[in-house]
Amino acid sequence: MLRCTSVSDSSVMDPKEYQALQHYLNEYGQQIEFLGQQFQILEQGRFEAQASIETISGLSPAAETSVLLQIGSGVSVRAKILDPDKILIAIGADVVIEKTGADAIDYLNERITEMEASAKNVAGSIEKIRIQMNEISKRLEEVDANNPSGT
Amino acid sequence: MNSIPPKIQNQINMLQQIQQQLQNILHQKNQYEIAAKETRRATEEIEPVNEDTVIFMSVGTIMVQKKRDDVIKDLSDKAETLDLRIKSLEKQEKALQSRFEQLQGQIKLALEGKPPAE
Numbered sequence: 001m002l003r004c005t006s007v008s009d010s011s012v013m014d015p016k017e018y019q020a021l022q023h024y025l026n027e028y029g030q031q032i033e034f035l036g037q038q039f040q041i042l043e044q045g046r047f048e049a050q051a052s053i054e055t056i057s058g059l060s061p062a063a064e065t066s067v068l069l070q071i072g073s074g075v076s077v078r079a080k081i082l083d084p085d086k087i088l089i090a091i092g093a094d095v096v097i098e099k100t101g102a103d104a105i106d107y108l109n110e111r112i113t114e115m116e117a118s119a120k121n122v123a124g125s126i127e128k129i130r131i132q133m134n135e136i137s138k139r140l141e142e143v144d145a146n147n148p149s150g151t
Numbered sequence: 152m153n154s155i156p157p158k159i160q161n162q163i164n165m166l167q168q169i170q171q172q173l174q175n176i177l178h179q180k181n182q183y184e185i186a187a188k189e190t191r192r193a194t195e196e197i198e199p200v201n202e203d204t205v206i207f208m209s210v211g212t213i214m215v216q217k218k219r220d221d222v223i224k225d226l227s228d229k230a231e232t233l234d235l236r237i238k239s240l241e242k243q244e245k246a247l248q249s250r251f252e253q254l255q256g257q258i259k260l261a262l263e264g265k266p267p268a269e
Contacts, residue, residue, distance in 0.1 A: 094209030
């Protein structure tokens with residue numbers, strides 16, 4: 001049993017408080033994991049949008065020749081782009097809209113800006129939680145160090 | 152350590168069940184809210200374009216070309232349905248939340264050895 005809490009002594013803690021801090025630590029850990037996944041999704045979306053912009057920009061010269069259309073397992077067929085300035089974009093809710101190349105690039109750039117802003121927010125939240133976790137860990141380590149037997 | 156009386160244990164089990172139901176409802180509500188937001192956003196994207204703009208909409212496993220106004224109508228209907236589902240889930244959430252708090256109060260009183268104030 002840990003000694004009873006004394007406000008002035010940081011090395012002692014009520015066992016219930018100790019358990020609560022451990023619980024918070026686990027909760028925060030789970031939150032960081034979840035937010036980390038969100039961050040990855042946003043980053044992936046951003047890279048994908050950038051790759052699409054690069055593709056749209058490179059479509060015009062490709063119209064004069066054939067391109068390779070990947071059909072999976074490393075297999076491709078030759079394909080011809082009928083109109084490189086007609087881009088079809090999925091805008092969500094099972095809707096696809098046709099845009100010109102320039103409009104499609106604008107649309108993707110807007111999405112990139114939004115994803116960057118969201119990623120920044122998520123990173124900020126992760127950082128805040130990490131700071132709180134560090135404080136709790138430090139507090140628990142102090143208590144553990146003064147109660148080496150763990151009793 | 153004293154063991155928990157069966158009646159209270161039963162109430163605790165019920166509380167856990169309600170909590171699980173609440174989580175399921177919240178998850179479902181969240182999914183519908185995301186879908187509703189996406190639908191509104193798609194509508195906002197389509198509204199300003201010309202009537203002759205090529206738009207496809209998913210029908211089963213294929214994409215079918217549709218007129219702009221028809222797509223807007225479909226999306227508006229979809230958003231309306233989603234809003235109704237969200238409202239229905241909110242009602243369920245409220246009822247469960249109230250049941251949860253009531254049961255929590257009863258358990259607390261029982262553990263403190265006080266009779267429930269009914």
